[in-house]
Amino acid sequence: IDNVRDISINENVAAILRNKLLRLPIKVFEALQVMSCFGVKVDQDVLSILSGSDQFDELISSLGYAIQEGMIEKRNETTYGFAHDTIQQAVYEYLPEACMKEFHFKIGMQLVRALRGFVTPESLQCISITFLAIDQMNRACDGTDPNRLDTRIKNTLASLNLKAAERAIDLADASSALSHVRFGLQFVGDTGWSLCYEICLRLHEAACLA
Numbered sequence: 001i002d003n004v005r006d007i008s009i010n011e012n013v014a015a016i017l018r019n020k021l022l023r024l025p026i027k028v029f030e031a032l033q034v035m036s037c038f039g040v041k042v043d044q045d046v047l048s049i050l051s052g053s054d055q056f057d058e059l060i061s062s063l064g065y066a067i068q069e070g071m072i073e074k075r076n077e078t079t080y081g082f083a084h085d086t087i088q089q090a091v092y093e094y095l096p097e098a099c100m101k102e103f104h105f106k107i108g109m110q111l112v113r114a115l116r117g118f119v120t121p122e123s124l125q126c127i128s129i130t131f132l133a134i135d136q137m138n139r140a141c142d143g144t145d146p147n148r149l150d151t152r153i154k155n156t157l158a159s160l161n162l163k164a165a166e167r168a169i170d171l172a173d174a175s176s177a178l179s180h181v182r183f184g185l186q187f188v189g190d191t192g193w194s195l196c197y198e199i200c201l202r203l204h205e206a207a208c209l210a
Contacts, residue, residue, distance in 0.1 A: 017090050024069065029091075031062035032071060036092040037103050037136065041081035045125065046132060049114045055106055101140045108136030112156065127167070134160045138183045146187050151195070158187040158199050165206040177210035 021029060034056060035042055047063070050056040063080060066072045075081045082088040092100065111133035118126040137157050146154055161184035168177035184203045185192065192200040 017087065018094070020069075021071075021090060021094065024071075025062075025065065027058050028062045028065045028069075031056075031059050032066055032087075032091045033095065033100075033103055034059060034107060035063065035072065035080065035082070036088050037100070037107055037139075038132070040085055040088045041075065041079055043128075044078050044080060046111070046129070047080065049129070050107060050110055052114075053110050056110070101142075101144065104136045105140035108133050108140055109153075111136060112153075112160070130160060131164055131167075134164050134180070134183075138179075141183070141186070146189065149187075154187045154189070155196050155199070158184045158192070158196065158203070161187065162199055162203055162206065165203070165210070169206060169209050174210045177206060181207045181210065 021032070024032070034050065035047075038046070047059055051059040063072060067074060070083055071087055072080055072082050082091075095103075111129055115121075115126065115129060115133060118129075120126060134157065138161070141149075141157075149157075161180040165177045165180035165184065168174075168180060181203050184199070188196055188200050188203070
């Protein structure tokens with residue numbers, strides 16, 4: 001009986017939450033969806049990078065509205081977080097998988113572009129953005145045909161996955177390393193050995209080391 005009661009309460013809470021989300025202005029809801037792609041929290045620096053593009057130019061102001069509505073909170077000077085894990089889950093699961101993949105793709109591409117502006121590639125911020133960018137792109141392209149991307153972008157993503165795999169190996173994180181190797185090889189495709197030999201070779205070496 002207690003289990004049935006718990007299920008009923010959870011379903012009621014979820015229904016109330018969905019109704020509240022649907023009453024939000026569309027730009028605010030979209031901002032929450034962008035934020036949900038990172039999990040329960042995200043650094044303000046990342047949001048600032050995204051807001052520099054036309055696609056996400058109202059992101060920060062929209063999140064300010066969401067704070068007033070109690071959906072998210074500013075946890076410190078540098079981090080935004082959902083007020084509860086349930087809110088993040090409800091926002092993320094609202095759209096069909098294909099739509100969320102498109103969100104991941106747009107976010108990932110904007111972060112990849114931002115990497116070109118870093119003077120010091122080995123800075124902690126650049127490394128952090130690199131991992132976030134490749135995570136977003138991998139989630140966007142997982143289970144899809146990478147050939148929809150042009151060769152230059154695929155090679156960039158393969159190179160970033162290689163960098164992430166090698167760093168994961170340094171941290172003794174074999175699972176993450178192999179995941180990045182898998183995505184890297186997916187992006188180089190069947191022509192990898194002829195078009196980007198060094199990347200392809202290092203990806204296979206990383207697989208052995210992991």
